[in-house]
Amino acid sequence: MPKIQNRxxxxxxxxxLIAFFVTLTPQIAQAQLPQQDVGPGVSAxxxxxxxxxxxxxxxxxxxxxxxxxxxxxxxxPLMKSHPDDIDMRFYKLDDNYQAWKKIEAHFQVQTGxxxxxxxxxxxxxxxxDQHQAxxxxxxxxxxxxxxxxxxxxxxxxMAEMQxxxxxxxxxxxxxxxxxxxxxxxxxQPIYVAYFYNVGCKDCGIxxxxxxxLEKLFNLQIEKFNIKEDADLAIWMAERISIDPNxxxxxIFIGDHAWIGDSEIKLEKIKPVLxxxxxxxxxxxxxxxxxxxxxxxxxxxxxELGKFGxxxxxxxxxxxxxxxATIIFFVSYLTISDRKGKEILITGGMFTLGVFLAYxxxxxxxxxxxxxxxxxxxPIGLIINIITAIICLVFAWLSIKDxxxxxxxxxxxxxxxxxxxxxxxxNKTIREGAKASSYYWxxxxxxxxxxxxxxxxxxxxxxxMITSMISMPAMRGQGILWLALYNLMFIIPxxxxxxxxxxxxxxxxxxxxxxxxxxxxxxxxxxxYVGLAIFLIVDIVQKLGWA
Numbered sequence: 001m002p003k004i005q006n007r008x009x010x011x012x013x014x015x016x017l018i019a020f021f022v023t024l025t026p027q028i029a030q031a032q033l034p035q036q037d038v039g040p041g042v043s044a045x046x047x048x049x050x051x052x053x054x055x056x057x058x059x060x061x062x063x064x065x066x067x068x069x070x071x072x073x074x075x076x077p078l079m080k081s082h083p084d085d086i087d088m089r090f091y092k093l094d095d096n097y098q099a100w101k102k103i104e105a106h107f108q109v110q111t112g113x114x115x116x117x118x119x120x121x122x123x124x125x126x127x128x129d130q131h132q133a134x135x136x137x138x139x140x141x142x143x144x145x146x147x148x149x150x151x152x153x154x155x156x157x158m159a160e161m162q163x164x165x166x167x168x169x170x171x172x173x174x175x176x177x178x179x180x181x182x183x184x185x186x187x188q189p190i191y192v193a194y195f196y197n198v199g200c201k202d203c204g205i206x207x208x209x210x211x212x213l214e215k216l217f218n219l220q221i222e223k224f225n226i227k228e229d230a231d232l233a234i235w236m237a238e239r240i241s242i243d244p245n246x247x248x249x250x251i252f253i254g255d256h257a258w259i260g261d262s263e264i265k266l267e268k269i270k271p272v273l274x275x276x277x278x279x280x281x282x283x284x285x286x287x288x289x290x291x292x293x294x295x296x297x298x299x300x301x302x303e304l305g306k307f308g309x310x311x312x313x314x315x316x317x318x319x320x321x322x323x324a325t326i327i328f329f330v331s332y333l334t335i336s337d338r339k340g341k342e343i344l345i346t347g348g349m350f351t352l353g354v355f356l357a358y359x360x361x362x363x364x365x366x367x368x369x370x371x372x373x374x375x376x377x378p379i380g381l382i383i384n385i386i387t388a389i390i391c392l393v394f395a396w397l398s399i400k401d402x403x404x405x406x407x408x409x410x411x412x413x414x415x416x417x418x419x420x421x422x423x424x425x426n427k428t429i430r431e432g433a434k435a436s437s438y439y440w441x442x443x444x445x446x447x448x449x450x451x452x453x454x455x456x457x458x459x460x461x462x463x464m465i466t467s468m469i470s471m472p473a474m475r476g477q478g479i480l481w482l483a484l485y486n487l488m489f490i491i492p493x494x495x496x497x498x499x500x501x502x503x504x505x506x507x508x509x510x511x512x513x514x515x516x517x518x519x520x521x522x523x524x525x526x527x528y529v530g531l532a533i534f535l536i537v538d539i540v541q542k543l544g545w546a
Contacts, residue, residue, distance in 0.1 A: 052087035054142045055150040059093045059100060059117040060166055064204060066128040067116040071166055074136050085143045093117070094211045095162045097266075106153045111261060114204040121148040188280025189218050190253060190273060195226040195233055197248035202261040206249035212266045217273050222283070226250070235288055254281040309481050312464050313488030346442045347497025353446020355490050358461070361451075362482045366465050370478070387466040392532045394463075398525035405518035461485075 049055075058075065060067035079086050093100055093115070103119060104111070111117075113127025120138055125131050142148045150158065194210070196203045213219055226233055226248045236252050237244035242259075250259045256272055258264045464485065468478055 049084070049087040052147075053082075053085040054120065054139055054148050055087045056089070056121075056148065057103075057119040057151070057161075058088055058090050058166075059096070059115070059119075060090065061093055061115060061204065061208065062166075063207070064115045066114065066131075067166065069128065070116050070131045070135065074131065074139075078136070078139050082143055086139065089158075089161075089163050090166050091161055092164050093208050095164065097208070097212050099156055099161050100208075102156045103151070103153055106156075107151075111202075111205040114202065119151050121151055123148075188278060189220045190276060190281045191283040192219050192221045193236065193252040193285055194221050194223050195229070195246075195248050195250040195252075196223060197226050200248045203249040205261045206251075206264040209261075209264050209266050209269070210251070213269060213273070216270065217277060218280070220283075222285075231290065232285065232288060236285065239284075252285075254284065309464065309468070309485050310488050313485035314491060316461065317489040317492040343497060343501050347493070347500065349440065349443040350446040351490050351493045351497070353443040353448075354493060355486050357447045357451060358489060359483060359486045362461065362465060362486065363479060365462060366468070366478050366482060369466065387463050388532045388536050390463060392529075395525045395529045395532065398522070402518050402522045402525060 058071075060071075075088060079088060091099070100117075103109070103124075107119075107122075107124045109117070109124050109126060111126060113130060115127070116125075116131060118125045118131065118135060120142075123138065125135055125138075138148075192210070210219070210221065214221075224232060233246070233250075234244040236257070237246060240252075240255050240257055242257055246259045249261060249264060250257065251264060251269075253269075253273070254276070258269060465482070468481060
């Protein structure tokens with residue numbers, strides 16, 4: 001009996017071992033097979049995406065923050081929620097340059113909006129705005145409806161395209177760089193000055209082109225912000241006799257320059273660099289004298305200021321809106337029995353309030369408009385067109401007011417403050433005179449009146465600021481020239497209060513205003529026309545008509 005039990009135990013143990021190894025062997029074999037990564041753009045081995053409702057290509061760069069935004073906000077969430085419906089292939093633009101050029105030519109893509117770029121059948125989305133506006137709806141519509149297949153581009157073989165994972169940053173070992181000097185061993189360095197701008201959509205595509213050039217030449221690229229280094233930009237442009245009013249992107253190599261994404265192309269730059277490969281190109285901007293360049297920039301501003309900004313500020317301070325308020329204020333000082341130093345101190349505090357109010361409003365408008373134009377370039381062109389039209393309208397109205405002023409009618413002018421605002425200004429002056437601290441009351445009155453008057457005085461101020469932003473020479477110096485404009489604006493105020501100190505009456509000031517109102521109006525009309533001409537020329541240049 002024990003023998004039978006021992007044999008049964010031995011037999012059971014043997015069968016258990018056989019079953020164990022039969023079960024384990026396939027798993028061991030599977031574990032020894034090479035495993036494929038699974039992630040965005042990389043399909044799992046068992047998943048067949050040939051019937052996916054969406055088949056698309058997504059081009060990006062590691063440095064592109066907009067690309068990461070679109071991936072994280074739209075692409076990855078939809079791929080997660082519809083894993084079998086979206087076959088999105090991811091390609092670094094730098095690694096698939098030739099493929100991209102075929103796509104660009106086939107679809108005639110305008111790359112101005114920048115990266116990322118998504119190709120969905122015959123639809124190509126370029127830049128952050130287009131992706132945010134359309135990508136999600138296109139994908140969802142295709143998932144629920146008609147399939148979108150990979151684009152059919154002549155002479156483009158998808159097998160030759162190098163897919164990648166956007167979540168991983170890799171360095172192409174063939175790129176010539178300080179970390180890979182072997183790739184540059186037989187070439188002398190070619191130094192490149194690259195001008196960019198924050199928010200510049202064209203710059204991303206230009207950098208792709210430069211990345212391709214880096215694979216072919218030993219490029220040493222130094223980057224400059226076109227606003228912060230405006231003096232250097234102007235110096236470089238004048239050095240090779242090109243228009244200094246260029247914008248980003250722009251690159252300078254020796255005596256050559258390429259401006260804008262339409263010029264910064266591999267096929268245009270490569271022939272110029274080939275003869276320079278062996279001897280290289282020095283960092284020519286090391287000879288630039290920054291202090292001399294900045295002084296020259298300031299001199300350009302001064303030349304402009306003599307005939308533009310400063311004159312506009314002075315005439316704006318003499319316009320009927322501002323001058324009528326000055327006369328009323330002086331009249332009220334007289335009625336309030338303010339004399340001598342009280343007039344000077346009160347007038348000084350009032351003038352300081354006016355200056356600060358206009359200066360702060362000007363800075364705010366300048367900064368907001370500058371930021372909008374930097375981010376959305378077409379907006380800048382539209383604003384210039386609108387401002388040019390407004391200047392022409394105001395010039396015509398100023399000429400009509402000139403005719404009225406010559407006839408002695410200064411009460412019913414087109415460019416004047418509405419009656420309601422004039423009454424409100426007079427009320428503010430009276431209330432300010434009752435303040436417990438009269439001088440501080442005058443300061444606050446100046447602040448408030450400036451804001452009320454802005455409906456009229458802003459007719460010159462805002463177009464002037466718009467014109468300043470359109471002048472590349474103003475980059476980095478806009479605040480200084482706003483201050484100078486406003487100093488000129490308050491000069492009539494200072495003169496009037498000094499005259500009041502010496503006994504000039506409001507009646508005499510009114511007579512002076514009526515006598516010279518026509519000259520002020522024709523001066524305003526002249527400046528409006530000048531601003532309109534400047535803006536029209538700028539518009540024509542930006543549209544490429546000249």
